[in-house]
Amino acid sequence: MRKFVLILAVIILITSVSGYFYFDKKFTPPENNLEVSEDQDTLDIQWVSNEDTEFAALLVPVNIEGVPNTFYLQFDLGAHSTLFHEKALSSISEKYPFFDSSSFDNNNPFRFNLGMVSVSIPKVRRLNYGQEINWKGSDVNIIGTLGADILEHKVVLMDFKKNCIGLRNTFPTEIPMESIQDFEFTKRKVMLQGQINSERTKFFYDSGSSAFELITDKDQWENLALFGAVEKVYQANSWGSKLDVHNIASDAVITFGLQEIPLSKVTYIEGTSLIQNVLMYFSGMGGMIGNKLFIGKVLILDAKNQKFAVL
Incomplete structure (x- = not known):
């Protein structure tokens, strides 16, 4: 009641x-406070794995001016803005005093490089999360999140065949017109138009949910489950909150343009907020898709023109 x-x-x-x-x-x-150069480059993807999947998180390399180490940002288009971990920034400041993470402003912006692409941020968004930098050994040091604000500056080409991400200034001209589809980019949310089992719907693409193909509500989860399949349940951590993840085999097909992508699993999650569930219901959204759906594919996102392609 x-x-x-x-x-x-x-x-x-x-x-x-x-x-x-x-x-x-x-x-x-x-407000988007990233200042991004006109340079273009391609970044190698670094995957984080765990006991449940080899695609737990997608990382891209980042370099800070004057610091010889390579750090990593999680590439998370589910986050509307780029942010950094307070503990990591403080750790860098301690080792390199010229990098005063407490003094960034319009006259002294935080500067970093994504390959040849230079980025500066006068006002850094911080989160009290993550770990201090391990300066010894070969640890992958994650210092923050590259969010959907980068899409307002660059066309992003996510090549899950070659495990790399391209930052471009224009949509590739060699892509066939019939492969190019419209998508919504309202409030920095990537909503891809597609079909599931020939039923037209839209999907929220969250590159921060790397381990999942399709996350949906329980009713849709039951409809898409393979007959006789047995669900597998495990617990996941989301920004400190514990969530119960329910996976089950599926033989559904998701279609984007000319590409038909068979699902192997469908997921629903217990522990998400009531508001999130109600908003999903009323938005008409078929669910949230993660990177695992596109493994072996290429996804191109042009937010300025709201065009995308899956190849």
Whole structure:
């Protein structure tokens, strides 16, 4: 009964005028304060693995001016803005005093390089998360997240065949027109138009959810499950919160343009917020897709023109 009342309250909030402005403000990203050079480059993907998958997280290399080490950012298009881990920045400042992470501003922006692409940020978004830098050994030191704000500056070519990411200024001209599709990029959310089992829908693409092909609600999960398949449940950590992940085999097919991609697993997650679940329901979204769906494929995103292609 209590859950029903909460759901009803959220629905009323969403459908009211004040509710519209509440959610519009809540999910509107802050101003994009990245300053990105016109250079182009291709970055090698570094995968983080765990006991459940070899595609737990997608990392890209980043270099800081004056620091000889290579660090890594998680490439997470589910995050509306690029941010950095406070512990990592403090650790770098301790070893390299000229890198004063507490003094970044318009006159002294934080500068880093994604290959040949230079980026500067006058106001750094920080999160009290992550680990201090391990200066010994060969640890992969993750210092933050490269978010969807990069899409407002670059066409991103994610080549999961060659395990690399291209940062380009224009959409590749060699891509056949019939492969190019429209997508929505409202409030820095990548919403790809596609089909699942020939039913047209849209999918929220979150490159930070690397380990998953399709995350959906429980009803859709049951509809897409392979008959007789047995679910597997494990616990995952999301920014310190424990979530129960339910996977089950599926023989559904997701289609983008000319590309038909068979699903091997479909997922639903317990522990997400009520607001997230209700928003998914009312948005008409078929679910959230992660990098695992595109392994062996190429995904190109041009947010300025809201065009994408899967090859």
